[in-house]
Amino acid sequence: MLQERHSNLLATFERLESNVRTYSRSFPVVFRKGEGAILEDEGGRQYIDFLSGAGVLNYGHNDRNFLNHAMQYLNANGIIHGLDMATSAKREFLERFEEIILRPRGLTYKFQFTGPTGANAVEAALKLARKATGRHSIISFTNGFHGVSLGALSVTGNRYYRDAAGIPSGGVAFMPYDGYWGPDQDTSEFMEKALADASSGFDLPAAVILETVQGEGGINHASKSWLQSVERLCREKGILLIVDDIQAGCGRTGDFFSFEFADLLPDIVLLSKSLSGCGLPLSLLLLKPEFDIWRPGEHIGTFRGNNLALVTATAALRKYWTNGELSARVTKTGHIMSQRLREIGESNQDQSLLVRGRGMMLGLDCGTGELAGKIVRNAFEEGLVVERCGADDQVIKLLPPLTIDEQTLQRGLDILEKSVNAKA
Numbered sequence: 001m002l003q004e005r006h007s008n009l010l011a012t013f014e015r016l017e018s019n020v021r022t023y024s025r026s027f028p029v030v031f032r033k034g035e036g037a038i039l040e041d042e043g044g045r046q047y048i049d050f051l052s053g054a055g056v057l058n059y060g061h062n063d064r065n066f067l068n069h070a071m072q073y074l075n076a077n078g079i080i081h082g083l084d085m086a087t088s089a090k091r092e093f094l095e096r097f098e099e100i101i102l103r104p105r106g107l108t109y110k111f112q113f114t115g116p117t118g119a120n121a122v123e124a125a126l127k128l129a130r131k132a133t134g135r136h137s138i139i140s141f142t143n144g145f146h147g148v149s150l151g152a153l154s155v156t157g158n159r160y161y162r163d164a165a166g167i168p169s170g171g172v173a174f175m176p177y178d179g180y181w182g183p184d185q186d187t188s189e190f191m192e193k194a195l196a197d198a199s200s201g202f203d204l205p206a207a208v209i210l211e212t213v214q215g216e217g218g219i220n221h222a223s224k225s226w227l228q229s230v231e232r233l234c235r236e237k238g239i240l241l242i243v244d245d246i247q248a249g250c251g252r253t254g255d256f257f258s259f260e261f262a263d264l265l266p267d268i269v270l271l272s273k274s275l276s277g278c279g280l281p282l283s284l285l286l287l288k289p290e291f292d293i294w295r296p297g298e299h300i301g302t303f304r305g306n307n308l309a310l311v312t313a314t315a316a317l318r319k320y321w322t323n324g325e326l327s328a329r330v331t332k333t334g335h336i337m338s339q340r341l342r343e344i345g346e347s348n349q350d351q352s353l354l355v356r357g358r359g360m361m362l363g364l365d366c367g368t369g370e371l372a373g374k375i376v377r378n379a380f381e382e383g384l385v386v387e388r389c390g391a392d393d394q395v396i397k398l399l400p401p402l403t404i405d406e407q408t409l410q411r412g413l414d415i416l417e418k419s420v421n422a423k424a
């Protein structure tokens, strides 16, 4: 219905753009502007953005400070493309990241820039782990999502995406994520047993790859103790621990890295999405130096280390990460959101909707994709952009910009509440 009403607006896209498009179906208008937590369509209608480019816009749309840095750089004929040559922009990023993020946390990672998407970083990490250990198998977890290129897809649980590959993906064993068998079962015990038992059928893996909060998989968050058990198992067995912080990192859960609360020291960390601060594509791996065993040029790609994105990424580090203000703000706003979401969830007449997540990465589990679909469609009609996730798209995923002001946040939550109550 919504689609039909807007179809004349989308005629060009429907005629010329592949069927594979997704978000333009959920939000069938033509957007032209963004500022902070607000999107505007071509008709001048404004929407509150609780999608934030699926976790890309943690600092909101078009932060003036970042854009000014980008414009100054462009006006000065700064290098835009330099393959992986040394550039001033890259040096500035490396030095500031080391100074602002790594050193205060006692971390000594090396950086590997990959092609600009998250999946590119996942591919490089899997390849490196296999090369470093001489083993082929990888452990991933139920409901994990790591991208849709073939390697990344092999560690992604969702059958809809896996079926599209056209070939079977091998070399990966899926273990139950924290909470998969209910709150009373510690699923890391199954992993421990499977790895200890020579007859379990599980090969000793090269790496374990996990998200500390599963974004696309339904906003399932792992506990500190579960994460620590998985890390201990990795250490005991010489398995590399890869934390995919592509969606949960860059402050989304409060700390810069989503694993800081559990005191983990992953062997490889993956960052992308909000890294550049303003939506420019940029991806990297942080590697423990002992695993930097690549030979020169062994893993390449034309668009590694997008220089303009490095400029804005450096601006984001300087603006938001030299003190604890943003982290404190995320914790505070996350509490406000989860409290309000709980009230909204409980106000649903048929069955109460469950709230999950950490920091400002929260989900409202509606039980069925049908109900969640109705709610997000109603919400869009009322001016809120919010998406769904989970195996059946049954979870409404709330990712407002970390910098959203409280009034706009509450307006967005008001719309959500109204949409939950309307839902027909």
Ligand code: PLP
Residues within 6 Å of the ligand: 054, 116, 117, 118, 119, 120, 122, 145, 146, 147, 148, 211, 215, 216, 244, 245, 246, 247, 248, 272
């Ligand atoms: N890893 C995680 C945790 C993600 O959420 C995503 C994308 O949503 C990816 C990897 C893949 O990133 P991209 O879509 O940029 O390839």
